[in-house]
Amino acid sequence: MTTPRPQPGIMNIAPYKGGESKIAGTDTVIKLSSNEGAFGPSPATVKALEEAALTIHRYPDGHAPDLRAAIAERYGLEPQRIVLGAGSDEIINMLCQAYVGPGDEVLYSEHGFLMYGISAMAAGATPVKAPETDLKADVDNLLAAVTENTRLVFVANPNNPTGTFLTADELQRLRDGLRDDIMLIVDAAYAEYVTGTPTYTDGMDMARDADNVVMTRTFSKMYGLGGARLGWAYMPEAVAAVLNRVRGPFNVSVPAQAAGLAAFNDTAFTDMCRAHNDEWLKRTQDALRQLGLFVPEGVGNFVLVRFPDVAAAEAADDHLKSRGIIARRVAGYGLPDCLRITIGKADEMEAVIAALREFMGADT
Ligand SMILES: *Cc1c(COP(=O)(O)O)cnc(C)c1O
Numbered sequence: 001m002t003t004p005r006p007q008p009g010i011m012n013i014a015p016y017k018g019g020e021s022k023i024a025g026t027d028t029v030i031k032l033s034s035n036e037g038a039f040g041p042s043p044a045t046v047k048a049l050e051e052a053a054l055t056i057h058r059y060p061d062g063h064a065p066d067l068r069a070a071i072a073e074r075y076g077l078e079p080q081r082i083v084l085g086a087g088s089d090e091i092i093n094m095l096c097q098a099y100v101g102p103g104d105e106v107l108y109s110e111h112g113f114l115m116y117g118i119s120a121m122a123a124g125a126t127p128v129k130a131p132e133t134d135l136k137a138d139v140d141n142l143l144a145a146v147t148e149n150t151r152l153v154f155v156a157n158p159n160n161p162t163g164t165f166l167t168a169d170e171l172q173r174l175r176d177g178l179r180d181d182i183m184l185i186v187d188a189a190y191a192e193y194v195t196g197t198p199t200y201t202d203g204m205d206m207a208r209d210a211d212n213v214v215m216t217r218t219f220s221k222m223y224g225l226g227g228a229r230l231g232w233a234y235m236p237e238a239v240a241a242v243l244n245r246v247r248g249p250f251n252v253s254v255p256a257q258a259a260g261l262a263a264f265n266d267t268a269f270t271d272m273c274r275a276h277n278d279e280w281l282k283r284t285q286d287a288l289r290q291l292g293l294f295v296p297e298g299v300g301n302f303v304l305v306r307f308p309d310v311a312a313a314e315a316a317d318d319h320l321k322s323r324g325i326i327a328r329r330v331a332g333y334g335l336p337d338c339l340r341i342t343i344g345k346a347d348e349m350e351a352v353i354a355a356l357r358e359f360m361g362a363d364t
Helices: 043-053 065-075 088-099 114-122 139-144 168-177 204-209 237-246 254-265 267-290 310-322 346-359
Strands: 082-085 105-109 126-130 150-156 183-187 213-218 231-234 302-306 328-330 335-342
Touching (some): 043 254, 088 150, 088 183, 105 139, 114 126, 204 213, 204 231, 310 335
Parallel strands (some): 105 126, 105 150, 150 183, 183 213
Antiparallel strands (some): 213 231, 328 335
């Protein structure tokens, strides 16, 4: 008997698991497992969503002209070089679908975002990981891992789950060391959160001037729209012409476009989110370091914390859960001795710090 068979490679994919959201026996949880914005969607965003419900019978305008124009205007970009996706995950997927196949290699760093490998394998290509140094992408190791089959290189800046980033100089050195026919994708999912870090780049300037650089962004983090699925990318016009051929004509829904535009324009809300994150990222990093835990120098809306060993990380996770707090295990990223904790509201972070102080015996 023969049964339908998927394309080679697909059954080798380890399915992506999102952050947990429930603790058995607990009604109220503090969910810090998916890097979702601490404050949810802004009231203006919710209102736009409610209004969009009235036109939900209409197909969206697949070119999303209003949202692309707003993004283009704020950052000084050409609208025809912006492509939207149902989350930046979809854009990552489209890039792999359009640019790689069997025999091709997709390169990223050791603890890089899991979707790069998943999308590469879904397209039949081979994911290749370059070792990191001190939980940070290493330009020399990435360049050393390039072969004649390399087609795409993904760098999350900052990276999830480590929070570390390549400086503008390092990213430029990576680009300069890659063949021109290799595309560099800078995934700047957390760029909205980065402040006071002059060496940081979201890759936008590099993408503006190059024929082979793409920058991706998301509405899933600071804008609080993870559930709506909305992301965007800035790319050379030739790449946009490719993605607009593989992109579903209505890939970004009416509510996603409406909510995205309202969220993007609500700068008072995002300013508040950024200031809160700035304060609590530092406070959380400092507090956990004071407990003797290793926390890499990171930016974004999360901290990675390394425990003495795997058993300690598991025990810490259990202890947090006993206090109603859900962090993210990151064994799937090759970091079984670490937890990733999203920056939540002030009282939530106070609860995290108190629970980990207790776990580390700092209060006895
Ligand atoms: C959260 C995240 C994304 C965003 O994914 P969406 O599909 O836009 O929700 C992309 N890249 C990285 C590194 C992330 O952490």
